[in-house]
Amino acid sequence: MTEPRLDPLQRIRCEWCQGQNEPTAVSCRSCGAPLDVKNLVSDSGWREAPRIKDMTEIHFGGSTCQVEGEIVPVAEINLAPGDSVYFEHHVMLWKDEAVPMTLLPLTGGVKRAFAGMPFLISVAHGPGRIAFSRDATGELVVLPLHPGMELDVREHAMLVASHQIAYSFIRIKGLRNILFGGQGMFMDRFVTGGEPGVLLLHGYGNVFERTLKAGESILLEPGAFLYKDSSVTMEVETQKLSTGFFGGTSMNLAKMTGPGRVGIQSMYVHHAAE
């Protein structure tokens, strides 16, 4: 029996990722967002990332990913043969004994370190199951990446990405950005080739997104920055605060200028405390 052909007009478009879904679907196939909720947008234009319902399944390639738990969500991936995912190795929660592991060769030879450990990207290959989680309360942000998309992500915010997405990292330009940007020296950059892929980020607290028009700017607490389209530029702006004593003090904010999307997290790490 052939599957009934669906009327393209009857498809439900996901408000979050614009993915097309069957009329019977309750959550988006590619990002897991519930399809019955409207876009939640604040008066100032920030869109709240949808809370993914417990046990929602997301599909990529031949594999599925199930998002479990709502306090500190777990992403559990059932890898199909031939599919693979990559991640920083400290986010692995559990795996089947038989899932093979390799390392992603990083180009550039720039030495990056994380908590005193060399920065390495691990790859898990299908078939088999592997699960990931992080160390604090937050949300899983599922970003399906369509061909030709380029996304910059705060360092160490990536939870896991599918093999269709190419990984690289860029050095944050300018000493001031490095010193006062509160994001370290690097940003992860994800680029899709010909095939769509999925990228899962973990944001601390709640996650909000806003689309900036060309030339439109917003100033962010640097620790709150989570991701941006690569078309969005980032620079540090220092604000002088006068206290009346000894010339006052200053604070640093990240100035994001459009066009493109900017994502933030509400529970940020203040760079002075890092």
Place this chain on the structure above:
Amino acid sequence: MADRADREYTCPWCGTRTDGSPLSCPGCGVKTDVRAVVTNSGWTQLPGRRDMAKLQFGNSYCQIEGTYVPVADMSLAAGDGVYFAHHVLLWKDPPVQVTTMPLKGAWKRLLAGMPLIMTQAHGPGHIAFSRDAPGEMIALPLSRGQSVDVREHLFLVGTHQVAYDWIDTGIWFQTKSGDETETHYPLGMFLDRFTAPQDHGLLLLHAAGNVFVRELAPGQTILVKPTSFLFKDPSVQMHLHFERPQVSWRSWGAWGERYLWLTLRGPGRVAVQSVFERLEGEHLNIQSHSHATHRQW
């Protein structure tokens, strides 16, 4: 219509049998008629609990309040008692007596950084407990003769029917950096072992993040991150497992491209939490370790 007395309901989480009339399980507080939420890979998620769910133990009951950082609010009947580590006490009625509980081998626990003093409270009266992180409260009703091994520092409160002991984890590795040798215990030096020798008891644990449990068949294994381990049945065996990924070049050296896992081998129940601490010493040069298996991809 079937008579209430003819009906039988088994809680999918803790196995307590009731006639199905209470709205939540009197053993663990899980909503009645909740379906066990099992992931595709076979982990059961700790089911949601109605805010203000009541658990029964002895003649006393415990109400679990709040869902973000839950509070266990105990209403102790005369003659019933609970014990706890003193830092989890949230509030109490003035008449509730709090005394210390003698612990054997106290110096060993001090060495391992575990709470040296266990305090106990006696009814009648109200006393409440909570922890310092968002997470879930796990109610483990222990039937007569049942034991459970719990990772240290997760224990919130136990009822007086539950006996408390500790065992060596037997999981360690030694690292060397220069002249410095350090021993690391990924699960801590000791596991808390709780047993209900004579009577049914209640044990409350607090885990960070979400909690998942699965039943391992005899001989079945699963690899978990050592710091995410929560509790296990005493029948479950565990040991370290080193895995080396396939690499095309090696230039980083120090870390040795190695993943450190904890293998859990059935039969029995095992549980993990979704939040974990970073494993200390993992990146250092490991000189010796407790029994471990190796896998080179």
